Structures are given as C-alpha cells and as structure tokens.
Amino acid sequence: MTSFVRRLTVGSTIPHVPVHHQKFKPTIEIPAFPLLPHNNQRPLGIALRSRKYWRVEAVGPVGRSEGGDGTKKAGGGPGPGPCSYSLGDRTTEVERRERNRTVEVVVAAGVTVVLGVGNRVLYKLALVPLKHYPFFLAQLATFGYVLVYFSVLYLRYHAGIVTDEMLSMPKAPFLAVGLLEALGAATGMAAGAILSGASIPILSQTFLVWQILLSIIFLGRRYRINQLLGCFLVAVGVIISVASGSSSGHSLKEAGMFWSLLMIVSFLFQAADTVLKEVIFLDAAQRLKGGSIDLFVVNSYGSAFQALFICLLLPFLSKLWGIPFSQLPNYLKDGAACFLNIGGTLSSRCDGAPLLPLLFVIVNMGFNISLLHLLKISSAVVSSLASTFSVPISVYVFTLPLPYLGVASSLPTGFVAGAIILVTGLLIYAWTPSGSTAALPSPSN
Incomplete structure (x- = not known):
C-alpha cells in the first residue's frame, strides 16, 4: 500500500472539521482508509507511515501558540508548527551546564x-x-x-x-x-x-x-x-x-x-x-x-x-x-x-x-x-x-x-x-x- 505523509491542521481557520480530543494521548492510530477531499478544502493532514496503521497528529495553525509554559511558538517558515514543544529537557541541560560552569569558575578562582x-x-x-x-x-x-x-x-x-x-x-x-x-x-x-x-x-x-x-x-x-x-x-x-x-x-x-x-x-x-x-x-x-x-x-x-x-x-x-x-x-x-x-x-x-x-x-x-x-x-x-x-x-x-x-x-x-x-x-x-x-x-x- 502506498504511504502518504501529511499533517492534520486543527484550529479556528478550518471550519466544519470535527476534532475529537483525547484525554491522555495527543496522537492516535486508526486503520488505513482512503483520503478524500472535503468541499474543495485542503485535505485533512494525515501522517502515514509504511506500517499497518496511520499515525494522526493534531497540530495548530501557522504562527499560533497552544498551551502554557513549555510551549514554543511556530516560526515564520513554511508549514504549520506543532501545538506545543516542551523545552523541559533542554532547559534542564542548560541549567546543568551553567551550574557546572559556575563550579568550575569558583574552583579555578580558589586555586x-x-x-x-x-x-x-x-x-x-x-x-x-x-x-x-x-x-x-x-x-x-x-x-x-x-x-x-x-x-x-x-x-x-x-x-x-x-x-x-x-x-x-x-x-x-x-x-x-x-x-x-x-x-x-x-x-x-x-x-x-x-x-x-x-x-x-x-x-x-x-x-x-x-x-x-x-x-x-x-x-x-x-x-x-x-x-x-x-x-x-x-x-x-x-x-x-x-x-x-x-x-x-x-x-x-x-x-x-x-x-x-x-x-x-x-x-x-x-x-x-x-x-x-x-x-x-x-x-x-x-x-x-x-x-x-x-x-x-x-x-x-x-x-x-x-x-x-x-x-x-x-x-x-x-x-x-x-x-x-x-x-x-x-x-x-x-x-x-x-x-x-x-x-x-x-x-x-x-x-x-x-x-x-x-x-x-x-x-x-x-x-x-x-x-x-x-x-x-x-x-x-x-x-x-x-x-x-x-x-x-x-x-x-x-x-x-x-x-x-x-x-x-x-x-x-x-x-x-x-x-x-x-x-x-x-x-x-x-x-x-x-x-x-x-x-x-x-x-x-
């Protein structure tokens, strides 16, 4: 079966598209089915994988920021940005490096x-x-x-x-x-x-x-x-x-x-x-x-x-x-x-x-x-x-x-x-x- 890679854009800019929010998982997997256009609108974004199931990912419109802390605004480049982007791991890594640098400077100053x-x-x-x-x-x-x-x-x-x-x-x-x-x-x-x-x-x-x-x-x-x-x-x-x-x-x-x-x-x-x-x-x-x-x-x-x-x-x-x-x-x-x-x-x-x-x-x-x-x-x-x-x-x-x-x-x-x-x-x-x-x-x- 031929695979497709598309994304489903969710937001107020796409009318009449029902979106079912899941409580715990931001992504769902559904059985494969043909993708048809609806009322001459852009087709729903479906991310297909060369597997038995398609992977559907909900994303926000371009330039829109979803969520609170830990989210990241989509850039001005082409294509939609993700609903949210967690910087927790990266922030922790930066803080760890800063602490290590501070300790290194203090030790070097003491010496x-x-x-x-x-x-x-x-x-x-x-x-x-x-x-x-x-x-x-x-x-x-x-x-x-x-x-x-x-x-x-x-x-x-x-x-x-x-x-x-x-x-x-x-x-x-x-x-x-x-x-x-x-x-x-x-x-x-x-x-x-x-x-x-x-x-x-x-x-x-x-x-x-x-x-x-x-x-x-x-x-x-x-x-x-x-x-x-x-x-x-x-x-x-x-x-x-x-x-x-x-x-x-x-x-x-x-x-x-x-x-x-x-x-x-x-x-x-x-x-x-x-x-x-x-x-x-x-x-x-x-x-x-x-x-x-x-x-x-x-x-x-x-x-x-x-x-x-x-x-x-x-x-x-x-x-x-x-x-x-x-x-x-x-x-x-x-x-x-x-x-x-x-x-x-x-x-x-x-x-x-x-x-x-x-x-x-x-x-x-x-x-x-x-x-x-x-x-x-x-x-x-x-x-x-x-x-x-x-x-x-x-x-x-x-x-x-x-x-x-x-x-x-x-x-x-x-x-x-x-x-x-x-x-x-x-x-x-x-x-x-x-x-x-x-x-x-x-x-x-």
Whole structure:
C-alpha cells in the first residue's frame, strides 16, 4: 500500500472539521482508509507511515501558540508548527551546564587565590638569598618560562592536545601581548625603584579599573550596578587592609606624582594584556569552530615575544636597577653563582638558594597558568578579582613566623575592616538579581 505523509491542521481557520480530543494521548492510530477531499478544502493532514496503521497528529495553525509554559511558538517558515514543544529537557541541560560552569569558575578562582598568595610570599622569600640580585631573579623567570612553556607545548603537540590549527593562529596578537608585558615590566620596575611601602599595592587597585574600562571599550561588556559597586568595594577593602597604620600616603607624597602616574600606567599595560588575551580566546573559538586554543600556545608565544622585547629594553632596565650596561655580564654571572649557592665567600650571603628562588619560579608559573585558565573560562575582571583577593591574605601570612624573614610584621589596625569590605564587595559582585541576565558572557570553551 502506498504511504502518504501529511499533517492534520486543527484550529479556528478550518471550519466544519470535527476534532475529537483525547484525554491522555495527543496522537492516535486508526486503520488505513482512503483520503478524500472535503468541499474543495485542503485535505485533512494525515501522517502515514509504511506500517499497518496511520499515525494522526493534531497540530495548530501557522504562527499560533497552544498551551502554557513549555510551549514554543511556530516560526515564520513554511508549514504549520506543532501545538506545543516542551523545552523541559533542554532547559534542564542548560541549567546543568551553567551550574557546572559556575563550579568550575569558583574552583579555578580558589586555586588562583591560593597560588597568588604563595606567589607573593615566595617572592619575598626568594629575595632573601638574592637580595642583591633582584634583576637577575626577574630575568631568570622571564627567560626560564620560555624554555619551560615551549617544552610543555612540544609534549602536548605530540600528544595530540595541541593541533596544527592552534599553532597556525595569527601571531600578531601574541606579539602585542609580549610588547604589553615587557612595557608593563619596564614601567613597573622604574616606578617600583622609587615607590615603597604600601603605596604599590594601593596603586595596583587601578588595575581593576583599567580592566573594566578596556573590557567595555574593546569587548562591549556591560556591567550591572552591583558589579561596579562590588569592584569598587574590593579596591577600597584592599587599600584599607594594606594602608592602615602605614606611611603609604607619606611615601607617595615623597616619591612625587610622576612616579605614581608611571606605576598606574604600568597597570594599564598589564590590564590591556589580560583583555587582549581574552580577545585571543574569543577569536580562537570562532577560528577553531567552537574549539578552544590551548593555554600553552598563548603562554609560549606570549612569553617568547616578551623575552624578545626585554632583550631590546635591557640597557634601559639595567640602568633602572643601578647596573651599568657594561657591567651587566658580571652582574648576571654573580647572580647565577648566588642562585646556585656556589662561589666561596659569595655563598655565605646566599643562604636559602637555590631552593627558595626555584620554589618562587615554580609557583609563579603555576599562578600565571591558573590565572590564564580562569581568564579563559570567565573574564578578565573575574581573574583580576581573584588576584586582588590574594593581597590581604598575603598581608596576614606575613604576620606569621616565616623562615628566613626574621621577626613577623604586625597586622595593620584596619586589616579586619578592610577584609570585611573586600569580601562584601566580592559577594555584591557575584550576586545576580532575580530575572536578570548575566552581564559578563563567558568565552567559549
């Protein structure tokens, strides 16, 4: 028997067509019978299957929506739409994915905070044996990262994690990342050589402001009032917890406006660097057709170009640290000897090397990777908040009896008040009003 596939349209637009509603089943099966036109009207829609029975499905007219919640309006395309379309399963799946993403972001933020605290504490400890060679420690980290990142990238490529499509991404954005990181390091070193005390952590809060402005301009982000208020309270909380009881205001006044502005500019370069990395992830999701670029591709090429620009800026950077460029080779040689804790009388001033500097380099590398991962799955502002949250925790850790640091520092008088304001700001930022949509769309993974 020849089969037909037609649909029965039910509604007020088809008169004189009796429709028998069933109480429980929206579809019925009836024995096969010939289909005849009725009064020159469109034939009743019968969905025939190549089986013993026909399957009759009642559908609504085009553009008409039947039912309440869980229904879907028919589109404007040809043909009638269904009476109702349940989105329950799909909604549940979307909610499950959103919950999983939220959990992933929270865990990644927690790891970033822990590594951020370790990064700040270990940097202070690493400078105990290398207190005369901080410039050597900075260059060791910069050029050591290039070797480590490309080694990991090579292994991940041969394991099939990194693809040729990822490696064929345009290199101009990575070049810009390296330039911004080098400029941020150069201006930060220049200002940091003059500024001291709690002034640098206070000025570092402009980093969050720069990120919000740049993400609005270049990413088209729109922030809710509670998010802007939360970011403001976070910055205020850090300033209060760090600056209370210190002479930060006096040190800022002594250093002069120029060096404070230069430090603020250095954080502008760093904020632009993180926003550009977020643009790279968004662009990669389009170029890779929904895929995601590997973190080590971004880190490897970014670090390589940063090292290139650092080499070009070496005469300027060495002068900032009071090292004549002609004496730079001898300085680096002595720094390497102190790092390896060799060289006779030199080793007496390098107690704690190479363990403490190596621990700092490893934790700093882990912090950079976790920060980039958090940036990938959330946004530049969220990663900045996680990094900022580690500042007051680091202040508290320095009050503990740490090895090599001698007498522990006292806790600032306003630390508790600042910490309460900071946590309040984080909660306000994370609060989503009922019925509102997310203001920060996440990059595609």
